[in-house]
Amino acid sequence: MSGYYTSADHFALLPALMLVLFGSAILLLEFLMPKGPARTRWLVGFTLLGLASAAIALLRQHQALSAPGSRIVAFSGSFTIDSFSLYFDWLFLAAAAIVTLISYRYLEIEGEHRAEYYGLILLACSGMFFLASGADLITMFLGLELMALSFYVLVGFLKRERRSNEAAIKYFLLGSFSSSLLAYGFSLLYGLSGSTNLEEIRRAIFTRGSLDAITALAMATILAGVLFKVSAAPFHMWAPDAYAGAPTAVTAYLSVASQAASFALLLRLFNGPLSPLDQEWRPLVAGVAVATLVIGNFAALTQENVKRLIAYSSVSHAGYLLLGLVAGNTTGLRGIAVYLAIYMFANLGVLMVLIAIRTRTSGMLEEDLSDLNGLGARHPLYAAAMLVFLLSLAGIPPTGGFLGKYYIFLSLLETGHAVLAVIAALYVAVSLYYYFRIVRGMYMTQGEPGPLASSIGMNVAVAISGVATLLLGLFPEPFLRFAAGALVR
Numbered sequence: 001m002s003g004y005y006t007s008a009d010h011f012a013l014l015p016a017l018m019l020v021l022f023g024s025a026i027l028l029l030e031f032l033m034p035k036g037p038a039r040t041r042w043l044v045g046f047t048l049l050g051l052a053s054a055a056i057a058l059l060r061q062h063q064a065l066s067a068p069g070s071r072i073v074a075f076s077g078s079f080t081i082d083s084f085s086l087y088f089d090w091l092f093l094a095a096a097a098i099v100t101l102i103s104y105r106y107l108e109i110e111g112e113h114r115a116e117y118y119g120l121i122l123l124a125c126s127g128m129f130f131l132a133s134g135a136d137l138i139t140m141f142l143g144l145e146l147m148a149l150s151f152y153v154l155v156g157f158l159k160r161e162r163r164s165n166e167a168a169i170k171y172f173l174l175g176s177f178s179s180s181l182l183a184y185g186f187s188l189l190y191g192l193s194g195s196t197n198l199e200e201i202r203r204a205i206f207t208r209g210s211l212d213a214i215t216a217l218a219m220a221t222i223l224a225g226v227l228f229k230v231s232a233a234p235f236h237m238w239a240p241d242a243y244a245g246a247p248t249a250v251t252a253y254l255s256v257a258s259q260a261a262s263f264a265l266l267l268r269l270f271n272g273p274l275s276p277l278d279q280e281w282r283p284l285v286a287g288v289a290v291a292t293l294v295i296g297n298f299a300a301l302t303q304e305n306v307k308r309l310i311a312y313s314s315v316s317h318a319g320y321l322l323l324g325l326v327a328g329n330t331t332g333l334r335g336i337a338v339y340l341a342i343y344m345f346a347n348l349g350v351l352m353v354l355i356a357i358r359t360r361t362s363g364m365l366e367e368d369l370s371d372l373n374g375l376g377a378r379h380p381l382y383a384a385a386m387l388v389f390l391l392s393l394a395g396i397p398p399t400g401g402f403l404g405k406y407y408i409f410l411s412l413l414e415t416g417h418a419v420l421a422v423i424a425a426l427y428v429a430v431s432l433y434y435y436f437r438i439v440r441g442m443y444m445t446q447g448e449p450g451p452l453a454s455s456i457g458m459n460v461a462v463a464i465s466g467v468a469t470l471l472l473g474l475f476p477e478p479f480l481r482f483a484a485g486a487l488v489r
Protein backbone atom coordinates (compact mmCIF):
# COMPACT_ATOMS: atom_id res chain seq x y z
CA MET A 1 0.00 0.00 0.00
CA SER A 2 3.05 2.27 0.03
CA GLY A 3 2.17 3.61 -3.38
CA TYR A 4 -1.10 5.18 -2.16
CA TYR A 5 -1.81 8.35 -0.24
CA THR A 6 -2.58 7.03 3.25
CA SER A 7 -4.10 8.64 6.33
CA ALA A 8 -0.63 8.72 7.92
CA ASP A 9 0.69 10.63 4.90
CA HIS A 10 -2.17 13.11 5.16
CA PHE A 11 -1.69 13.59 8.89
CA ALA A 12 2.05 14.21 8.48
CA LEU A 13 1.56 16.63 5.60
CA LEU A 14 -1.46 18.50 7.01
CA PRO A 15 0.26 21.62 8.49
CA ALA A 16 2.28 22.26 5.32
CA LEU A 17 -0.77 21.47 3.20
CA MET A 18 -2.84 24.08 5.06
CA LEU A 19 -0.18 26.69 4.35
CA VAL A 20 -0.12 25.84 0.64
CA LEU A 21 -3.91 25.90 0.36
CA PHE A 22 -4.27 29.23 2.14
CA GLY A 23 -1.31 30.67 0.26
CA SER A 24 -2.95 29.77 -3.04
CA ALA A 25 -6.44 30.85 -1.98
CA ILE A 26 -5.26 34.27 -0.84
CA LEU A 27 -4.32 35.10 -4.43
CA LEU A 28 -7.99 34.71 -5.39
CA LEU A 29 -9.18 36.75 -2.42
CA GLU A 30 -7.72 39.95 -3.87
CA PHE A 31 -9.96 39.66 -6.93
CA LEU A 32 -13.07 38.73 -4.96
CA MET A 33 -12.81 41.62 -2.51
CA PRO A 34 -13.48 45.25 -3.51
CA LYS A 35 -10.51 47.61 -3.32
CA GLY A 36 -10.04 49.62 -0.16
CA PRO A 37 -8.83 49.37 3.46
CA ALA A 38 -11.24 46.51 4.15
CA ARG A 39 -9.54 44.33 1.56
CA THR A 40 -6.10 44.80 3.09
CA ARG A 41 -7.43 43.92 6.53
CA TRP A 42 -9.05 40.81 5.06
CA LEU A 43 -5.73 39.80 3.51
CA VAL A 44 -3.97 40.02 6.87
CA GLY A 45 -6.81 38.22 8.66
CA PHE A 46 -6.91 35.44 6.07
CA THR A 47 -3.14 34.96 6.35
CA LEU A 48 -3.36 34.71 10.13
CA LEU A 49 -6.24 32.24 9.71
CA GLY A 50 -4.00 30.09 7.51
CA LEU A 51 -1.23 30.18 10.10
CA ALA A 52 -3.72 29.33 12.85
CA SER A 53 -5.01 26.36 10.84
CA ALA A 54 -1.45 25.10 10.41
CA ALA A 55 -0.84 25.63 14.13
CA ILE A 56 -3.90 23.53 15.03
CA ALA A 57 -2.70 20.72 12.76
CA LEU A 58 0.78 21.02 14.26
CA LEU A 59 -0.68 20.85 17.76
CA ARG A 60 -2.42 17.60 16.84
CA GLN A 61 0.91 16.19 15.68
CA HIS A 62 2.51 17.38 18.91
CA GLN A 63 -0.11 15.51 20.93
CA ALA A 64 0.33 12.38 18.81
CA LEU A 65 4.07 12.38 19.55
CA SER A 66 3.79 12.82 23.30
CA ALA A 67 5.89 9.70 23.95
CA PRO A 68 9.68 10.40 23.97
CA GLY A 69 11.41 9.31 20.77
CA SER A 70 8.18 8.73 18.85
CA ARG A 71 7.81 9.83 15.25
CA ILE A 72 5.53 9.62 12.23
CA VAL A 73 7.03 8.28 9.00
CA ALA A 74 5.12 9.13 5.83
CA PHE A 75 5.46 8.83 2.06
CA SER A 76 7.55 5.64 2.21
CA GLY A 77 10.08 7.18 4.57
CA SER A 78 10.70 10.44 2.73
CA PHE A 79 8.84 12.64 5.23
CA THR A 80 9.28 12.38 9.00
CA ILE A 81 7.50 14.14 11.85
CA ASP A 82 9.53 13.99 15.07
CA SER A 83 10.48 16.26 17.96
CA PHE A 84 13.12 17.93 15.81
CA SER A 85 10.72 18.91 13.02
CA LEU A 86 8.00 19.98 15.47
CA TYR A 87 10.36 22.35 17.28
CA PHE A 88 11.46 24.05 14.07
CA ASP A 89 7.91 24.14 12.68
CA TRP A 90 6.75 26.11 15.71
CA LEU A 91 9.60 28.57 15.15
CA PHE A 92 8.62 29.00 11.49
CA LEU A 93 4.96 29.62 12.36
CA ALA A 94 5.85 32.13 15.08
CA ALA A 95 8.13 34.07 12.72
CA ALA A 96 5.51 34.08 9.94
CA ALA A 97 2.78 35.30 12.33
CA ILE A 98 4.92 38.14 13.69
CA VAL A 99 5.98 39.23 10.19
CA THR A 100 2.34 39.19 9.06
CA LEU A 101 1.36 41.45 11.97
CA ILE A 102 4.05 44.01 11.18
CA SER A 103 3.56 43.94 7.41
CA TYR A 104 0.15 45.62 7.30
CA ARG A 105 1.30 49.13 8.20
CA TYR A 106 4.65 48.76 6.42
CA LEU A 107 3.10 47.82 3.08
CA GLU A 108 0.44 50.49 3.53
CA ILE A 109 3.15 53.16 3.80
CA GLU A 110 5.05 51.75 0.83
CA GLY A 111 1.90 51.54 -1.28
CA GLU A 112 2.62 47.87 -2.11
CA HIS A 113 -0.23 46.10 -0.35
CA ARG A 114 -0.90 43.11 -2.61
CA ALA A 115 -2.17 39.61 -1.92
CA GLU A 116 0.83 37.81 -3.39
CA TYR A 117 3.00 39.14 -0.57
CA TYR A 118 1.03 37.19 2.03
CA GLY A 119 0.72 34.19 -0.25
CA LEU A 120 4.51 34.05 -0.60
CA ILE A 121 4.93 34.26 3.18
CA LEU A 122 2.75 31.17 3.57
CA LEU A 123 4.43 29.29 0.71
CA ALA A 124 7.90 30.06 2.09
CA CYS A 125 6.78 28.77 5.48
CA SER A 126 5.50 25.59 3.84
CA GLY A 127 8.88 25.06 2.20
CA MET A 128 10.52 25.40 5.60
CA PHE A 129 8.25 22.64 6.94
CA PHE A 130 9.52 20.31 4.20
CA LEU A 131 13.11 21.17 5.08
CA ALA A 132 12.64 20.36 8.76
CA SER A 133 10.70 17.14 8.11
CA GLY A 134 12.55 15.86 5.05
CA ALA A 135 14.14 12.43 5.34
CA ASP A 136 14.87 12.21 1.63
CA LEU A 137 17.13 14.31 -0.61
CA ILE A 138 14.36 15.06 -3.09
CA THR A 139 11.92 16.16 -0.39
CA MET A 140 14.52 18.42 1.18
CA PHE A 141 15.55 19.98 -2.12
CA LEU A 142 11.94 20.69 -3.10
CA GLY A 143 11.36 22.34 0.26
CA LEU A 144 14.53 24.39 -0.09
CA GLU A 145 13.58 25.64 -3.55
CA LEU A 146 10.01 26.47 -2.52
CA MET A 147 11.38 28.59 0.30
CA ALA A 148 14.14 30.15 -1.80
CA LEU A 149 11.94 31.04 -4.79
CA SER A 150 9.45 32.71 -2.47
CA PHE A 151 12.20 34.80 -0.92
CA TYR A 152 13.66 35.77 -4.31
CA VAL A 153 10.33 37.43 -5.13
CA LEU A 154 9.81 38.90 -1.65
CA VAL A 155 13.26 40.54 -1.60
CA GLY A 156 12.39 42.41 -4.81
CA PHE A 157 8.80 43.15 -3.81
CA LEU A 158 9.25 46.94 -3.85
CA LYS A 159 9.14 47.19 -7.63
CA ARG A 160 9.70 50.95 -7.70
CA GLU A 161 12.84 50.78 -5.56
CA ARG A 162 16.04 50.20 -7.50
CA ARG A 163 17.96 48.74 -4.56
CA SER A 164 15.16 46.23 -3.93
CA ASN A 165 15.31 45.06 -7.54
CA GLU A 166 19.10 44.91 -7.47
CA ALA A 167 19.10 42.93 -4.22
CA ALA A 168 16.62 40.41 -5.64
CA ILE A 169 18.74 39.84 -8.77
CA LYS A 170 21.94 39.34 -6.77
CA TYR A 171 20.19 37.05 -4.31
CA PHE A 172 18.65 35.03 -7.14
CA LEU A 173 21.93 34.57 -9.04
CA LEU A 174 23.99 33.65 -5.99
CA GLY A 175 21.20 31.52 -4.56
CA SER A 176 20.85 29.60 -7.80
CA PHE A 177 24.58 28.90 -7.81
CA SER A 178 24.49 27.59 -4.24
CA SER A 179 21.45 25.44 -5.05
CA SER A 180 23.30 23.94 -8.01
CA LEU A 181 26.22 23.04 -5.72
CA LEU A 182 23.81 21.42 -3.31
CA ALA A 183 22.05 19.52 -6.10
CA TYR A 184 25.40 18.28 -7.41
CA GLY A 185 26.36 17.05 -3.95
CA PHE A 186 22.99 15.32 -3.60
CA SER A 187 23.50 13.59 -6.96
CA LEU A 188 26.85 12.27 -5.76
CA LEU A 189 25.25 10.91 -2.60
CA TYR A 190 22.64 9.17 -4.74
CA GLY A 191 25.37 7.76 -6.98
CA LEU A 192 27.34 6.21 -4.14
CA SER A 193 24.32 4.82 -2.28
CA GLY A 194 21.71 4.16 -4.97
CA SER A 195 19.08 5.85 -2.80
CA THR A 196 17.84 9.29 -1.85
CA ASN A 197 16.79 8.18 1.66
CA LEU A 198 18.98 9.78 4.33
CA GLU A 199 19.30 6.66 6.48
CA GLU A 200 20.28 4.46 3.54
CA ILE A 201 22.86 7.05 2.45
CA ARG A 202 24.32 7.06 5.97
CA ARG A 203 24.68 3.28 5.92
CA ALA A 204 26.32 3.40 2.49
CA ILE A 205 28.87 6.00 3.61
CA PHE A 206 29.56 4.06 6.81
CA THR A 207 30.13 0.89 4.78
CA ARG A 208 32.63 2.61 2.48
CA GLY A 209 34.82 3.32 5.48
CA SER A 210 37.63 5.76 4.76
CA LEU A 211 37.05 9.00 2.88
CA ASP A 212 37.42 8.64 -0.88
CA ALA A 213 37.24 11.12 -3.75
CA ILE A 214 33.49 10.79 -4.36
CA THR A 215 32.44 11.16 -0.73
CA ALA A 216 34.92 14.02 -0.26
CA LEU A 217 33.50 15.88 -3.26
CA ALA A 218 29.93 15.24 -2.13
CA MET A 219 30.73 16.48 1.38
CA ALA A 220 32.51 19.60 0.09
CA THR A 221 29.79 20.66 -2.36
CA ILE A 222 26.97 20.04 0.11
CA LEU A 223 28.84 21.94 2.82
CA ALA A 224 29.43 24.89 0.48
CA GLY A 225 25.78 24.94 -0.60
CA VAL A 226 24.41 24.81 2.94
CA LEU A 227 26.91 27.35 4.28
CA PHE A 228 25.62 29.81 1.70
CA LYS A 229 22.08 29.30 2.96
CA VAL A 230 23.09 30.00 6.58
CA SER A 231 25.14 33.06 5.46
CA ALA A 232 28.43 31.74 6.80
CA ALA A 233 31.73 33.20 5.57
CA PRO A 234 33.06 33.15 2.91
CA PHE A 235 29.61 32.42 1.43
CA HIS A 236 27.92 35.38 3.11
CA MET A 237 28.28 37.93 0.30
CA TRP A 238 24.56 37.88 -0.54
CA ALA A 239 23.35 38.81 2.95
CA PRO A 240 24.23 42.55 3.23
CA ASP A 241 22.73 43.47 -0.15
CA ALA A 242 19.64 41.28 0.29
CA TYR A 243 18.96 42.54 3.81
CA ALA A 244 19.47 46.21 2.88
CA GLY A 245 17.48 46.09 -0.36
CA ALA A 246 14.55 43.96 0.74
CA PRO A 247 11.44 45.45 2.36
CA THR A 248 12.25 45.65 6.07
CA ALA A 249 9.47 43.23 6.98
CA VAL A 250 10.94 40.74 4.48
CA THR A 251 14.40 41.33 5.93
CA ALA A 252 12.98 40.33 9.31
CA TYR A 253 11.49 37.12 7.90
CA LEU A 254 14.58 36.28 5.86
CA SER A 255 17.01 36.86 8.72
CA VAL A 256 15.33 34.51 11.17
CA ALA A 257 13.02 31.98 9.49
CA SER A 258 15.22 31.29 6.47
CA GLN A 259 18.30 30.91 8.63
CA ALA A 260 16.50 28.59 11.06
CA ALA A 261 15.27 26.44 8.16
CA SER A 262 18.77 26.31 6.68
CA PHE A 263 20.18 25.17 10.02
CA ALA A 264 17.48 22.49 10.18
CA LEU A 265 18.76 21.28 6.79
CA LEU A 266 22.35 21.45 8.02
CA LEU A 267 21.57 19.41 11.13
CA ARG A 268 19.57 16.80 9.22
CA LEU A 269 22.44 16.26 6.78
CA PHE A 270 25.51 16.43 8.99
CA ASN A 271 24.03 14.59 11.96
CA GLY A 272 22.44 12.11 9.57
CA PRO A 273 23.92 10.76 6.31
CA LEU A 274 27.23 12.64 6.68
CA SER A 275 27.74 11.78 10.36
CA PRO A 276 30.23 8.96 9.56
CA LEU A 277 32.51 11.67 8.08
CA ASP A 278 32.46 13.88 11.19
CA GLN A 279 36.23 13.61 11.70
CA GLU A 280 36.68 15.17 8.28
CA TRP A 281 34.02 17.90 8.28
CA ARG A 282 34.31 19.09 11.91
CA PRO A 283 37.70 20.81 11.37
CA LEU A 284 36.34 22.45 8.20
CA VAL A 285 33.24 23.71 10.00
CA ALA A 286 35.40 24.96 12.90
CA GLY A 287 37.53 26.99 10.48
CA VAL A 288 34.43 28.38 8.76
CA ALA A 289 32.91 29.27 12.14
CA VAL A 290 35.98 31.27 13.19
CA ALA A 291 36.15 33.03 9.82
CA THR A 292 32.45 33.82 10.10
CA LEU A 293 32.93 35.36 13.54
CA VAL A 294 35.87 37.45 12.34
CA ILE A 295 34.28 38.73 9.12
CA GLY A 296 30.80 39.23 10.54
CA ASN A 297 31.87 41.17 13.62
CA PHE A 298 34.56 43.34 12.06
CA ALA A 299 32.42 44.18 9.03
CA ALA A 300 29.57 45.22 11.35
CA LEU A 301 31.85 47.71 13.11
CA THR A 302 31.96 50.04 10.12
CA GLN A 303 28.32 49.91 9.02
CA GLU A 304 26.15 53.04 9.07
CA ASN A 305 23.06 51.35 7.64
CA VAL A 306 21.12 49.47 10.32
CA LYS A 307 19.97 46.67 8.00
CA ARG A 308 23.50 46.05 6.73
CA LEU A 309 24.70 46.04 10.33
CA ILE A 310 22.04 43.44 11.16
CA ALA A 311 23.13 41.43 8.12
CA TYR A 312 26.72 41.22 9.33
CA SER A 313 25.43 40.58 12.83
CA SER A 314 23.48 37.62 11.43
CA VAL A 315 26.68 36.37 9.83
CA SER A 316 28.42 36.43 13.21
CA HIS A 317 25.51 34.62 14.86
CA ALA A 318 25.83 31.90 12.22
CA GLY A 319 29.39 31.48 13.46
CA TYR A 320 28.22 30.82 17.02
CA LEU A 321 25.64 28.33 15.77
CA LEU A 322 28.26 26.48 13.73
CA LEU A 323 30.38 26.16 16.86
CA GLY A 324 27.52 24.23 18.45
CA LEU A 325 27.69 21.82 15.51
CA VAL A 326 31.46 21.53 15.95
CA ALA A 327 30.95 20.50 19.57
CA GLY A 328 28.30 18.04 18.43
CA ASN A 329 27.34 16.85 21.92
CA THR A 330 23.94 17.07 23.59
CA THR A 331 24.73 20.49 25.06
CA GLY A 332 25.84 21.84 21.70
CA LEU A 333 22.76 20.64 19.85
CA ARG A 334 20.51 21.98 22.58
CA GLY A 335 22.44 25.22 22.37
CA ILE A 336 21.67 25.51 18.64
CA ALA A 337 17.96 24.93 19.26
CA VAL A 338 17.85 27.49 22.09
CA TYR A 339 19.99 30.01 20.23
CA LEU A 340 17.81 29.98 17.11
CA ALA A 341 14.62 30.67 19.06
CA ILE A 342 16.13 33.47 21.14
CA TYR A 343 17.81 35.02 18.12
CA MET A 344 14.50 34.95 16.26
CA PHE A 345 12.67 37.13 18.80
CA ALA A 346 15.57 39.56 19.27
CA ASN A 347 16.35 40.05 15.59
CA LEU A 348 12.69 40.43 14.68
CA GLY A 349 12.37 42.97 17.46
CA VAL A 350 15.20 45.17 16.19
CA LEU A 351 13.76 45.28 12.69
CA MET A 352 10.24 45.89 13.99
CA VAL A 353 11.40 49.00 15.82
CA LEU A 354 13.13 50.11 12.63
CA ILE A 355 9.81 49.78 10.79
CA ALA A 356 7.96 51.62 13.55
CA ILE A 357 10.06 54.79 13.24
CA ARG A 358 8.86 55.28 9.67
CA THR A 359 6.19 57.90 9.09
CA ARG A 360 3.53 58.14 6.44
CA THR A 361 5.34 61.05 4.81
CA SER A 362 8.94 59.91 5.18
CA GLY A 363 9.11 57.83 2.02
CA MET A 364 11.89 55.27 1.73
CA LEU A 365 14.21 55.85 4.68
CA GLU A 366 17.86 55.00 4.33
CA GLU A 367 17.62 53.10 7.65
CA ASP A 368 20.86 54.71 8.84
CA LEU A 369 21.93 54.66 12.48
CA SER A 370 21.06 58.35 12.62
CA ASP A 371 17.37 57.52 12.07
CA LEU A 372 17.35 56.07 15.61
CA ASN A 373 18.92 59.14 17.23
CA GLY A 374 16.88 60.50 20.12
CA LEU A 375 14.44 57.57 20.10
CA GLY A 376 14.73 57.32 23.90
CA ALA A 377 13.28 60.81 24.31
CA ARG A 378 10.74 60.61 21.48
CA HIS A 379 9.36 57.12 22.08
CA PRO A 380 10.74 55.68 25.33
CA LEU A 381 8.85 52.37 25.17
CA TYR A 382 10.14 51.51 21.72
CA ALA A 383 13.64 52.56 22.78
CA ALA A 384 13.43 50.32 25.84
CA ALA A 385 12.29 47.42 23.66
CA MET A 386 15.18 48.06 21.26
CA LEU A 387 17.61 48.04 24.20
CA VAL A 388 16.31 44.65 25.34
CA PHE A 389 16.66 43.21 21.85
CA LEU A 390 20.21 44.53 21.42
CA LEU A 391 21.26 43.21 24.83
CA SER A 392 19.94 39.80 23.84
CA LEU A 393 21.80 39.82 20.52
CA ALA A 394 24.97 40.72 22.41
CA GLY A 395 24.39 37.92 24.92
CA ILE A 396 24.06 40.06 28.03
CA PRO A 397 22.03 38.73 31.01
CA PRO A 398 19.23 38.67 32.02
CA THR A 399 18.06 38.43 28.41
CA GLY A 400 17.64 35.15 26.54
CA GLY A 401 20.69 35.81 24.37
CA PHE A 402 22.93 35.04 27.33
CA LEU A 403 21.37 31.59 27.64
CA GLY A 404 22.04 30.75 23.99
CA LYS A 405 25.69 31.75 24.12
CA TYR A 406 26.12 30.01 27.49
CA TYR A 407 25.13 26.65 26.01
CA ILE A 408 27.38 27.13 22.99
CA PHE A 409 30.39 28.00 25.17
CA LEU A 410 29.63 25.18 27.61
CA SER A 411 29.44 22.62 24.79
CA LEU A 412 32.84 23.73 23.48
CA LEU A 413 34.41 23.37 26.92
CA GLU A 414 32.81 19.96 27.45
CA THR A 415 34.27 18.65 24.17
CA GLY A 416 37.77 20.05 24.68
CA HIS A 417 37.49 23.04 22.32
CA ALA A 418 38.65 25.60 24.87
CA VAL A 419 40.48 27.72 22.26
CA LEU A 420 37.31 28.05 20.18
CA ALA A 421 35.38 29.01 23.31
CA VAL A 422 37.87 31.78 24.10
CA ILE A 423 37.75 33.10 20.51
CA ALA A 424 33.96 33.12 20.56
CA ALA A 425 33.91 34.93 23.92
CA LEU A 426 36.28 37.62 22.62
CA TYR A 427 33.97 38.39 19.74
CA VAL A 428 31.11 38.98 22.17
CA ALA A 429 33.11 42.01 23.32
CA VAL A 430 33.50 43.17 19.72
CA SER A 431 29.75 42.91 19.12
CA LEU A 432 29.07 45.08 22.16
CA TYR A 433 30.66 48.02 20.37
CA TYR A 434 28.43 48.06 17.31
CA TYR A 435 25.26 47.19 19.20
CA PHE A 436 25.88 50.00 21.68
CA ARG A 437 26.43 52.46 18.87
CA ILE A 438 22.68 52.16 18.38
CA VAL A 439 22.04 52.50 22.13
CA ARG A 440 24.23 55.60 22.32
CA GLY A 441 22.33 57.19 19.45
CA MET A 442 18.95 56.44 21.03
CA TYR A 443 19.76 57.88 24.46
CA MET A 444 22.67 60.29 24.04
CA THR A 445 22.06 61.97 20.67
CA GLN A 446 19.29 64.35 19.74
CA GLY A 447 17.13 63.33 16.79
CA GLU A 448 14.40 64.73 14.60
CA PRO A 449 10.91 64.49 16.16
CA GLY A 450 8.30 62.51 14.29
CA PRO A 451 5.29 60.21 14.80
CA LEU A 452 5.60 56.46 14.83
CA ALA A 453 4.29 54.39 11.93
CA SER A 454 3.02 51.87 14.44
CA SER A 455 -0.25 49.96 14.56
CA ILE A 456 -2.03 47.58 16.88
CA GLY A 457 -0.40 44.64 15.12
CA MET A 458 3.03 46.28 15.39
CA ASN A 459 2.58 47.00 19.08
CA VAL A 460 1.43 43.45 19.77
CA ALA A 461 4.35 41.96 17.83
CA VAL A 462 6.93 44.14 19.61
CA ALA A 463 5.40 43.30 22.98
CA ILE A 464 5.43 39.55 22.25
CA SER A 465 9.06 39.64 21.12
CA GLY A 466 10.17 41.77 24.07
CA VAL A 467 8.42 39.66 26.68
CA ALA A 468 9.70 36.43 25.09
CA THR A 469 13.26 37.78 25.02
CA LEU A 470 13.14 38.59 28.74
CA LEU A 471 11.24 35.48 29.85
CA LEU A 472 13.65 33.16 28.02
CA GLY A 473 16.44 34.71 30.08
CA LEU A 474 14.66 34.97 33.43
CA PHE A 475 12.56 31.76 33.42
CA PRO A 476 14.17 29.44 30.88
CA GLU A 477 13.28 26.03 32.35
CA PRO A 478 9.98 25.34 30.50
CA PHE A 479 11.57 26.38 27.23
CA LEU A 480 14.69 24.32 27.86
CA ARG A 481 12.58 21.20 28.39
CA PHE A 482 10.86 21.84 25.06
CA ALA A 483 14.16 22.51 23.27
CA ALA A 484 15.75 19.37 24.74
CA GLY A 485 13.37 17.26 22.65
CA ALA A 486 14.67 18.81 19.44
CA LEU A 487 18.09 17.12 19.66
CA VAL A 488 19.26 15.22 16.62
CA ARG A 489 21.45 12.21 17.23
